[in-house]
Amino acid sequence: MADENSLGAILRAQGVSRRGFLKFCSAMAALMALPPSMVPAIAAALDKALRPSVIWLSFQECTGCTESLTRSHTPTLEALIFDAISLDYHHTLQAASGEAAEAARAEAMKKFYGKYLLVVDGSIPTKDGGVYSTIAGMSNLDMLQEAAKGAAAIMAVGTCAAFGGIPHANPNPTGAVAVSDIIKDKPIINVSGCPPIPVVITGVLAHYLTFGTLPELDDLGRPKVFYGESIHDRCYRRPFYDQGKFAKTFDDEGARNGWCLFELGCKGPTTFNACATTKWNQGTSFPIESGHGCLGCSEPNFWDAGSFYQALSTPITPVGKAAAVAAAAGIVGGAAIAMHNRHVKGAAKSEHQTVTVKDLEK
Amino acid sequence: MTASLERGLNAFREVMDAPIASFFNSCVHCGLCADACLFHTETGDPKYTPIHKLEPLRKLWKREYTLLGKLTSLLGLGATISDEELEEWSPLVYDSCTLCGRCTLMCPVGNDITYMIRKMREGMAASGHAPAGLIDATRRSIELGSPMGIKPKTFMARVHEQQEETGIEIPVDKAGADYMAIMSSMEIMGYPEYLGSLARIFKQAGISWTVSSEAFEATNSGIQIGVSDLAREIVMRIVTVSEKLGVKYVISPECGHAFTALRWDGPNLIGRPYKFEVVHILELLDQLLKDGRLKTEGKTAESLTLHDPCQIVRRGGIVAEPRNLINMVASDFREMEDAGVYNWCCGGGGGVSAITRAEELRFTVFKIKKRQIENTGAGTMITACANCRNVLEEGLEHYNMDTKMIGITELVAEYLKKDEP
Numbered sequence: 134m135a136d137e138n139s140l141g142a143i144l145r146a147q148g149v150s151r152r153g154f155l156k157f158c159s160a161m162a163a164l165m166a167l168p169p170s171m172v173p174a175i176a177a178a179l180d181k182a183l184r185p186s187v188i189w190l191s192f193q194e195c196t197g198c199t200e201s202l203t204r205s206h207t208p209t210l211e212a213l214i215f216d217a218i219s220l221d222y223h224h225t226l227q228a229a230s231g232e233a234a235e236a237a238r239a240e241a242m243k244k245f246y247g248k249y250l251l252v253v254d255g256s257i258p259t260k261d262g263g264v265y266s267t268i269a270g271m272s273n274l275d276m277l278q279e280a281a282k283g284a285a286a287i288m289a290v291g292t293c294a295a296f297g298g299i300p301h302a303n304p305n306p307t308g309a310v311a312v313s314d315i316i317k318d319k320p321i322i323n324v325s326g327c328p329p330i331p332v333v334i335t336g337v338l339a340h341y342l343t344f345g346t347l348p349e350l351d352d353l354g355r356p357k358v359f360y361g362e363s364i365h366d367r368c369y370r371r372p373f374y375d376q377g378k379f380a381k382t383f384d385d386e387g388a389r390n391g392w393c394l395f396e397l398g399c400k401g402p403t404t405f406n407a408c409a410t411t412k413w414n415q416g417t418s419f420p421i422e423s424g425h426g427c428l429g430c431s432e433p434n435f436w437d438a439g440s441f442y443q444a445l446s447t448p449i450t451p452v453g454k455a456a457a458v459a460a461a462a463g464i465v466g467g468a469a470i471a472m473h474n475r476h477v478k479g480a481a482k483s484e485h486q487t488v489t490v491k492d493l494e495k
Numbered sequence: 496m497t498a499s500l501e502r503g504l505n506a507f508r509e510v511m512d513a514p515i516a517s518f519f520n521s522c523v524h525c526g527l528c529a530d531a532c533l534f535h536t537e538t539g540d541p542k543y544t545p546i547h548k549l550e551p552l553r554k555l556w557k558r559e560y561t562l563l564g565k566l567t568s569l570l571g572l573g574a575t576i577s578d579e580e581l582e583e584w585s586p587l588v589y590d591s592c593t594l595c596g597r598c599t600l601m602c603p604v605g606n607d608i609t610y611m612i613r614k615m616r617e618g619m620a621a622s623g624h625a626p627a628g629l630i631d632a633t634r635r636s637i638e639l640g641s642p643m644g645i646k647p648k649t650f651m652a653r654v655h656e657q658q659e660e661t662g663i664e665i666p667v668d669k670a671g672a673d674y675m676a677i678m679s680s681m682e683i684m685g686y687p688e689y690l691g692s693l694a695r696i697f698k699q700a701g702i703s704w705t706v707s708s709e710a711f712e713a714t715n716s717g718i719q720i721g722v723s724d725l726a727r728e729i730v731m732r733i734v735t736v737s738e739k740l741g742v743k744y745v746i747s748p749e750c751g752h753a754f755t756a757l758r759w760d761g762p763n764l765i766g767r768p769y770k771f772e773v774v775h776i777l778e779l780l781d782q783l784l785k786d787g788r789l790k791t792e793g794k795t796a797e798s799l800t801l802h803d804p805c806q807i808v809r810r811g812g813i814v815a816e817p818r819n820l821i822n823m824v825a826s827d828f829r830e831m832e833d834a835g836v837y838n839w840c841c842g843g844g845g846g847v848s849a850i851t852r853a854e855e856l857r858f859t860v861f862k863i864k865k866r867q868i869e870n871t872g873a874g875t876m877i878t879a880c881a882n883c884r885n886v887l888e889e890g891l892e893h894y895n896m897d898t899k900m901i902g903i904t905e906l907v908a909e910y911l912k913k914d915e916p
Contacts, residue, residue, distance in 0.1 A: 474516075474560050481508030488621055488724045490634045492497045495623035 140342070141180030154180075161339045178343040185342065186241050186249040188280060189223035192273040193266045193300045193309055194255025198291035199225050201328035218338065221249070224268065235269050242283050250341065251284035253277065253312050256293040256300045260308030277315060286320040286347055287312060290334060292430060295323035295354070302436035313354060322347050323354040325406075327430035332411050333359045353433065355405070364427045365401035367409035370394070388424065398442040399426030406431040500578045503622020507555045510614035518606040519556050522546055528608055531601035533839050534591040537860040545598035545608045548587040551576050552615045578622070585624040588615055590853035594752075594845035595805035600836065609810075616721020625720050628850040633716040636729060641712040642849065643680035650711045653683055657691040663698050665690065668740065669705035674779075675742040675771075676706050677713040677733060679750035681881035689748070689881070692908035696780070699911055700788040704746075710736035713753035718760055719846030727764040730756065738770050747775045749902055751806030751844060751880040758811070775807065776904055777879055781816035784823065791824050791910040798827045800873035802864070802887060803838035804880035817879055817903055824910040829871045839863050841878075843886030861890035868898055875899040877906060 144154055158176040162169060191199065203226070220226065221241035222234070229237055241249060255273075258265040263272035281287060289312040292298040300309035313321050324334055337356055340348045348356040365371065373379070373393040380387035380394055393399070401409075404427050408419040420427060426442075429435040439447070486492075526544065529535045534543040541547070557564040558573040567573045596609045619625055625633075632642035639646060651667070658665050666672060674697075682689045690706075697704050710733045717726025737745050747754040758773045774782075783789035801821060807813045814835050821828050833839060842860040847853050864887065868876060876898050878884050884900055891898050 470562065474511075477508055477559055478511055481505050481511075484505050485509060486502065488502075488722045490630075490637045490725065492502075493620055493623065493625055493630045493633065493720070493722070495498045 139180060140182045140184065143184070161336060175339070175343045179339065182342040184219040186219045186221050186245040187252055188221055188238060188241055188249055188284075189226075189252040189254070190273075190276060190280060191224060192253065192255030192257050192277070192294070193307065194291065194293050194298075196225055197328040198254040198294075199223075202331050202334055218250075221245075231269075238280075242280060246283040248285050249283065250338075251280055251287045252290055253287060253294045254290045256297050256309035256311060257315060258300070258307035258309050259315075260306070265307040274315065277312065281316045281319055284319055286322065286341070287316060288334075288337060289313065289321055289323045289325075289354075291329055292325045292327045292433075292435070295325040296433035298327060299436050301434075320347055321354055322350060322356060325353075325355055325360075325431040327428075327435070329431070330359075330407055330411055330413065333407060351405070355431075359407040359411075360405040360431065362405065362410075363402055364404045364406060364409050364421070365399075368401055368421055369409070370421060383424065394421060394424075394426040396444045397426050398440060398444055400429030400432070400435070400438070400441075400445065401427040402445060404429040404432050404435075498621060498623030500576075500581070500622050503581060503618040503620075503624070504555065504576060506618035506621040507552055507615070508559065510617050511556060511560060512614075514607065515552075515611055515614060516556060516560060518608075518611060519553050521604045522606060523604060525603060527601050527603060528598035531597045533595075533597075533842060533860045533863050534856070537862050538856075542587065543591050545592070545612075546606075548584070548592060549608070549611050549615055551580055551584055552611065552618070581619060581622055581624045585619060585626065586853070588612060588619050588624075589626050589629065590847060590850050590856055592845060593805070593840045593842060593847050595840035596809045597805070597837070597840065600809060613718070613721060617723065620721045626850045626852060628852070629716070629720045629846050632846070632849040633720045633722070633725060636712075636714070636716040637725060640732075641680045641683075642714050642716045643684055645680050645683050645712065647708050647711070650678075650683055651708060653687045653690065654706060657687055657694065660688075661691045661694050663691075663694040665694050666705040668708055670740045672703045672705040672740065672742055674702060674704040674744045674746050675737050675740060676704060676746045676748070676776075677711055677753075678706075678748045679714045679753050679881050680712055681714070681750065681885050682748055683711070685885060686881055686902060686905075688905050689902060692902075692904045693776075695908045695911055696783070696789065696904070699790065700783050702783075705740065705742070707736045707740065713748050713750055713757065715753060715756035715760075716846070716849075718756045719752060719849070723764060726756065726760065730761040730764050733757065734761070734765060734769060742771055744772050744774050744779075745769075746779060747773055748881065749776055749804075749807075749879045749904060750882055751804040751811070752846075752882065755806045755810055775811065775813055775816075777807070777813050777816040777820065780904065780907060781819050784819060789907070790912040791907065792912045793910050794824055794826045795906075795910070796826055797875050798829060798871075798873040799825050799875050799877055800829045800831050800868065800871040801834065802831070802841065802876055802878040802883055803834060803836075804878060804883045805838070805840050805844055807879055808838060809836050817877075820903055820907055821877060824906060827873075829873050831867045831871055833867070839867065841883040841886040842890070844880075844882060848882055848886050857886070858890065858893050861886075861893070864890060865894055865896065868896070873898070875901060877901055877903055879903045 155176055158179065159172050162172045162175055222238040224234060227234055257273045257277055259274060263274035266273045268276060289295040293300060294312050297309050297311045300307060322337060324337060336359065337348060348358055351357050351360055370391060370393045374395055378387060378392040379396040380392045381396060382388065383397065399421065401421065412419045428441050429438060528546055529541065529544040532543060532545050554574050554576055558568045559565065564573060592612050594609050594613060598608045602608065635644045636642045654665050654667060676693055678690065715726055715729045717729050733745065745757065747757050754775050762768050780789060799821065801817060831838065841864060842857045847857060876887065878887065879902065884902060888900055
């Protein structure tokens with residue numbers, strides 16, 4: 134039997150059966166695209182894992198990410214796992230306040246120096262010395278830099294922390310930036326989404342607990358297992374796209390028939406996330422299933438990517454003069470080459486001598 | 496005796512259209528077409544990679560139709576195409592390509608390699624690099640009216656013979672008939688029972704039809720050798736006669752390339768739409784079946800499998816029809832591996848069966864068909880193409896296999912409901 138502080142012991146104390154635990158491990162293995170043979174390994178690792186210290190910093194944000202993670206109607210296994218990590222500082226959830234709260238943070242940072250996992254939600258304002266968001270009189274910028282020093286790794290939860298998100302949107306009055314814009318010397322994993330899917334957060338945690346490393350990341354620093362495929366590629370409405378059947382308004386025949394929402398501005402084709410597979414609200418549905426196109430919330434600059442209701446093929450900003458000139462030059466150049474090629478082909482055609490059977494041999 | 500390199504290169508320039516240019520441009524050299532081609536899988540020789548068979552044409556495209564190529568050839572550095580090179584490529588463009596279209600289907604960027612080979616043959620033929628066997632077949636087509644040298648007299652003899660055999664009148668040159676049936680020379684020579692089967696089925700279904708004493712040959716050697724001028728002349732014979740007789744439909748025989756030539760290439764060759772419709776015999780039979788005009792009784796207990804002819808299935812889209820017909824008269828029908836649009840070629844299409852020097856290669860690549868047939872364990876193989884049937888029969892004999900062969904039309908005719916007295 135493992136340590137009484139181990140995850141397995143804690144889960145058992147909370148009445149989670151061995152069977153329930155293994156089910157969770159299998160689901161995690163499947164979600165993380167690991168072979169089934171890895172399930173026992175995950176179970177063993179999770180069972181023995183000691184509660185790792187987690188410090189959760191909330192900066193310029195709306196608390197939606199924390200809401201997403203915590204607001205489950207019944208305490209799910211994910212929620213229990215979350216209870217089972219040692220969440221030493223989370224100013225929305227913790228009971229302590231004021232100096233006691235800050236003291237808890239300082240203590241955790243000292244005690245677990247180099248080992249704790251730093252979770253950040255919200256962007257960091259940098260303009261005017263970072264005065265636009267402060268906690269306990271300390272700017273977010275300073276707090277992040279201080280907390281990052283002793284962190285083993287940083288998880289940027291939500292699009293604000295991962296890419297700047299809505300605070301970063303044009304005109305960005307506070308100079309908001311992402312975690313990765315400030316911290317350069319720590320492994321950072323971006324769990325984007327506005328908010329991210331709860332199981333994606335717990336999935337990354339489970340991976341970290343099992344292997345002690347971060348999962349494989351894509352070019353935007355997101356775990357490939359959850360962000361490897363576009364919403365479009367996994368969408369149950371995809372066959373309608375392939376057949377060219379599109380809803381043109383939200384209440385036309387096509388919308389009622391459940392056709393593709395591409396022309397109503399769905400950003401599914403350019404958005405990478407797991408919504409279409411894991412779904413939301415304990416697997417109930419995801420936005421497209423409710424009849425609304427994807428907003429692209431897990432992608433950088435989604436707020437500035439034009440109207441949510443404009444089809445992806447429409448340009449979002451007026452074409453600039455230079456671009457227009459370049460395009461015109463390209464067209465002229467292309468036309469000149471095409472004319473020349475047409476001339477070559479035309480000349481060949483006019484030189485064509487009818488081939489008869491007598492012309493087949495030399 | 497007027498074929499020349501210059502005429503060949505000119506033909507290359509002539510066929511260079513937007514699809515070919517974009518195909519060459521978009522090839523990502525992934526090599527997937529190699530594993531799609533039976534000449535590559537059965538020999539393991541990389542020279543049979545489909546896109547490689549187009550190398551001379553690609554060279555010309557690069558040299559004369561791309562900016563970089565134009566500049567390098569201005570500097571005298573561009574690759575040139577010689578007679579020797581075309582001679583070396585002749586077996587790749589003719590002997591080892593049946594225009595089966597499997598590479599086209601597999602190409603991840605959608606390049607129609609088959610289309611390009613067909614176009615490349617224009618230049619190969621005009622430069623005198625077409626194989627002798629195919630030249631002879633084409634000459635007979637033009638001069639005698641059929642690649643196998645069948646003259647109208649021979650055909651009429653077949654008609655009378657089948658009339659006697661079945662006791663049913665076969666209308667000849669009947670103006671105003673709804674359908675005009677044509678045949679491939681392989682059917683006329685080897686499988687004349689096809690004609691008798693048609694007579695029996697059409698009598699039961701009450702179809703108004705005819706054959707022509709002038710335009711009876713459906714095979715188009717012009718397409719196979721790659722000379723549009725000759726292909727046009729051959730298609731025109733059928734067009735002229737069927738429009739003169741005023742038929743509504745021309746029935747393409749089972750033969751695959753005849754169907755492709757008449758249905759898809761024909762209107763493009765003559766530069767206008769037909770005044771009639773082309774239906775494949777399998778499409779017609781399936782339609783009759785759906786309309787309740789084709790009635791059969793009994794089923795064969797013999798284990799059957801089906802060889803899907805490339806031009807009918809992959810290039811022609813007729814997949815469900817033969818299966819509907821077979822299931823109507825067979826109780827033990829076994830699908831072959833990769834059946835339907837992914838089926839493997841018999842190895843003798845696209846004119847290859849007319850090329851004498853390709854015989855050994857044909858038997859080598861037949862091994863894939865052999866494996867497919869053996870895996871089904873079926874005793875009889877059905878096909879819907881007289882050329883496939885002939886090539887398959889030769890292959891079966893070469894490998895001492897005792898699989899029997901039958902055409903679909905004959906199979907259906909065998910189980911036709913007997914006339915009520």
